Amino acid sequence: MLKLFKIEWLKINTYRTFWVLFGTFVVFFPLTVFFSASKYMEQTSGARGSGPNPEDLAKALIGAPFVFPKIWQTSAWFGGHFFVIIGMLFVMLITNEVQYRTHRQNIIDGWSRLDFLRAKASVMFFFVIAATLLVFITGIITGLAFSAPGADLFEDVHYVAYFALMAFHYLLIGFFIAILVKRTGLAVIIYFISVYVIDGLLWLLLTIRGNQMGYFLPFETVDALIPSPFTPEMMKLRTVADYSLLISTAVYVSLFTYLIVNRFKNADLKT
Structure with missing residues (x-):
């Protein structure tokens, strides 16, 4: 697979859109x-007045x-939102080859x-x-910059693994949409x-009304593994266990x- 990636890299490293979108994420x-x-x-630290204020309320509700x-969950959550850029880029890379039929040349070769x-x-x-x-890296640097000395660095680091699973899942669905639709603009819009x-x-x-079936949707089954770190505990709706979501993801x-x-095995490459 490394040899195949080297060939793919030769295709994408001169593609300006790749560097623009990938650079935007990075x-x-x-x-x-x-x-x-x-x-x-800055808003939640330091001395406060005697009366209640919005900053103290925010800190009480969502913590740190x-x-x-918690920075691992926060970094993974932010990463998930920005990763949609990479998903659209991946769809474009596939559909460009299918739309302009350069994939046929690979097979001819x-x-x-x-x-x-x-x-x-x-x-x-x-x-x-x-x-x-x-x-x-973002989680570790941000955590070190703002955490008190002696904090447990790697507690909850599993959210990084959840992010990796989410990223893989998002790209896999994008892969399917790209193979199915074939047209770059339409595929990106659908994605x-x-x-x-x-x-x-x-x-x-x-x-x-508390139904949990929504957490088993194709995207939500991985999104739910990384809930918003800014949602107060009392407002969280999910009761589905992580292992159920992981099993659902494996099925998808x-x-x-x-x-x-x-x-792709059965597709007509002439169309």
């Missing part, structure tokens, strides 16, 4: 976390999201259809690993709407992997 995600941490800690151990899928999977793993490392509109609306419909991963392979 730069703005950690800056947003650190800037938010700076402002929050930018210090250890000796690749099998599975080789093409493996090559794209190598790019997917690159994005997941790079993004997960950035989430970890974006699926993440931000359809998933949210279905979640609302399926969680009315198996399903989408099968659909991707089956679709």
Whole structure:
């Protein structure tokens, strides 16, 4: 797979859109976390007056999201929101090849259809690993900057693993949409709407009156593993255990992997 990734890298490292979107994630995600941490800690630290104020109320409700151990959840949560940029980039990389039929040339040159899928999977793993490392580095630097000495650095670090799973899952669904739709603009729009509109609306419909079925939607099953660190404990709705969401995610991963392979193996590459 490393050899396939080297070939893919030759394709994408001269693609300006790749550097713009990937650079946006790499730069703005950690800056947003650190800037938010700076402002929050500035507002909630120091001496206060005798009466109640909004800053003290916020601190009482949501605690300390930018210090250890909660910073891991916060970094992963912010990372998840910014990672949609990488998801759209990945969709574009696949659909550009399908739309302009350059994937046919790979197969003419000796690749099998599975080789093409493996090559794209190598790019997917690159994005997941790079993004997960950035989430970890952002969490550790922000936590060290704002936590008190002696804090337990690695308590709740499992949220970084949850982020890696979420990133992989998001890209896998994007992979399926790209293979199915083939047209770059339409595929990106469908991906974006699926993440931000359809998933949210279905979640609302399926969680009315305490119903938990909404947490088993394709995107929500991984999103729910990293809840917002800014939601007060009393307002949290999920009662589904993490292991149930992990099992659900494994089922979706198996399903989408099968659909991707089956679709591309049987697709007419002339269309």
